[in-house]
Amino acid sequence: MSNPTPIADLLVRDSDSLATAVSRLDASPLGLLFATDAEGRLAGRLTAADIDAALARGMNLSMRVGAVMVPDAGGQPAGLEPAELGRRANGSGAVVALVDGERRPVGFHSPAVVRRVPIAEPKLGGNELKYVTECVETNWISSQGSFVRRFEAEFAKLLGVPHALAVSNGTVALHLALAAYGIGPGDEVIVPDLTFAATINAVIYTGATPVIVDVAPDTWNMDPDSVAAAITPRTKAIMPVHLYGQPADMGPLLAMAKRRGLVVVEDAAEAVGAAWQGTPCGAIGDCGTFSFFSNKLITTGEGGMVVFKDDAIAARARRLRDHGMNPSKRYWHDEVGFNYRLTNLQAAIGCAQLEQIDSFLKRKLEIAAFYESRLSRLAEIETPRILPDVKNSYWVFSIIADTAALGIERDQLIARLSAAGIDTRPLFYCMHEMPPYRGYAGNREFPVSARLSAGGLSLPSSTSITDAELDYVAGTLERIVRARRLARSTAS
Numbered sequence: 001m002s003n004p005t006p007i008a009d010l011l012v013r014d015s016d017s018l019a020t021a022v023s024r025l026d027a028s029p030l031g032l033l034f035a036t037d038a039e040g041r042l043a044g045r046l047t048a049a050d051i052d053a054a055l056a057r058g059m060n061l062s063m064r065v066g067a068v069m070v071p072d073a074g075g076q077p078a079g080l081e082p083a084e085l086g087r088r089a090n091g092s093g094a095v096v097a098l099v100d101g102e103r104r105p106v107g108f109h110s111p112a113v114v115r116r117v118p119i120a121e122p123k124l125g126g127n128e129l130k131y132v133t134e135c136v137e138t139n140w141i142s143s144q145g146s147f148v149r150r151f152e153a154e155f156a157k158l159l160g161v162p163h164a165l166a167v168s169n170g171t172v173a174l175h176l177a178l179a180a181y182g183i184g185p186g187d188e189v190i191v192p193d194l195t196f197a198a199t200i201n202a203v204i205y206t207g208a209t210p211v212i213v214d215v216a217p218d219t220w221n222m223d224p225d226s227v228a229a230a231i232t233p234r235t236k237a238i239m240p241v242h243l244y245g246q247p248a249d250m251g252p253l254l255a256m257a258k259r260r261g262l263v264v265v266e267d268a269a270e271a272v273g274a275a276w277q278g279t280p281c282g283a284i285g286d287c288g289t290f291s292f293f294s295n296k297l298i299t300t301g302e303g304g305m306v307v308f309k310d311d312a313i314a315a316r317a318r319r320l321r322d323h324g325m326n327p328s329k330r331y332w333h334d335e336v337g338f339n340y341r342l343t344n345l346q347a348a349i350g351c352a353q354l355e356q357i358d359s360f361l362k363r364k365l366e367i368a369a370f371y372e373s374r375l376s377r378l379a380e381i382e383t384p385r386i387l388p389d390v391k392n393s394y395w396v397f398s399i400i401a402d403t404a405a406l407g408i409e410r411d412q413l414i415a416r417l418s419a420a421g422i423d424t425r426p427l428f429y430c431m432h433e434m435p436p437y438r439g440y441a442g443n444r445e446f447p448v449s450a451r452l453s454a455g456g457l458s459l460p461s462s463t464s465i466t467d468a469e470l471d472y473v474a475g476t477l478e479r480i481v482r483a484r485r486l487a488r489s490t491a492s
């Protein structure tokens, strides 16, 4: 347990002016202050909302904090157990001053004092240990065991596809998919500018040329018009990514692919549980890939899956996953393949995770609904659009901060939240900006991905997050934004 912010950073004197309080609030990582009296005793608390209300009532910044603060002569005694403090907070994310015997603030309690609020941690409370133990006890620890077959069969059923191949991670899932379609040197594959680098890397592994295109402002995913403009006679495949669980705009992409005979490989690494027009993401195009890294909706530690509709392509992928070996003639290699297999140990965890997927997904949707209800009220924060006929699985709830309106960079916002004990992560950097990929941008422009990437961050979205933590994250962000707004409006 640690408290990254010293209490001194949260204190103001009740005799200080509101002008002083405005700048101290703006520097407070929690966006709030505790006010003390002349003897240093807790006297009240203050946020930008209180000062806003006072200014609206006709007060001015030369007036004293004591006239505006919300009186708080209480606090909680220092030395109480965090669990007890949490109970007293009654499930809210309230920040409470801790006081000594003289009622002087010596610290504070918040949910982040109990633990830093993580971004997306795995939840392994089901049959994971039991199934892994079964692997060890039966000696089936490599890639031949029954859990691999069961994991594949259950995943295929979940997706409603005939073939699911478990692989060692989501990156090789992408590579295997492209390799199974014979994509290689001389071919072009269209990828979005805003994605995790694995998408573009997989294309480069094949020897094909990635063609980066901009994303759309409503989905944050591959923009169909930019794709249309980037298609050439060499284009072989399109790789839409369903970023953060929001489905890409698949209708026009499928139509284009059909017209031009292109393969659609969906990178659904972040979109287990998402759907577009009732079809699960990953099962919309020709083939879909998934990641089971530890922060994903379901995890196997490291792991992935690739799903196919076509029998022959699936059979080729199965061969390529196993060194290109002929399935009916051991150690006879028909082509150069890879070892991309998943172990039975990992698949055992995957089977246990699949048993819990409905509850995981339900919690993700609750988390998203909560953040949406709180944060969409802030003009400086853009939340994911709720689009017709799609189901966003909200893998990690992500927002775009209007950095111009806030007057701070996204990374400064991340640093403030971190000082408040809240882990976030930046949205991905644009592919076209990074040295290994710049050459694949051509003379295309990327205004949308550049804007989203510059202002974007993902908020804590673990299925294990408590309601108090959610309230604390939303409350802290709200207070920071309002403190910024107040500091900027009163400075001018």
Ligand SMILES: Cc1ncc(COP(=O)(O)O)c(C=O)c1O
Residues within 6 Å of the ligand: 169, 170, 171, 172, 195, 196, 198, 199, 241, 267, 269, 270, 290, 291, 292, 293, 302, 303, 304
């Ligand atoms: C969009 C996307 N594609 C591919 C991958 C690669 O998956 P893995 O980390 O399992 O290799 C990830 C992983 O986070 C991802 O977010």
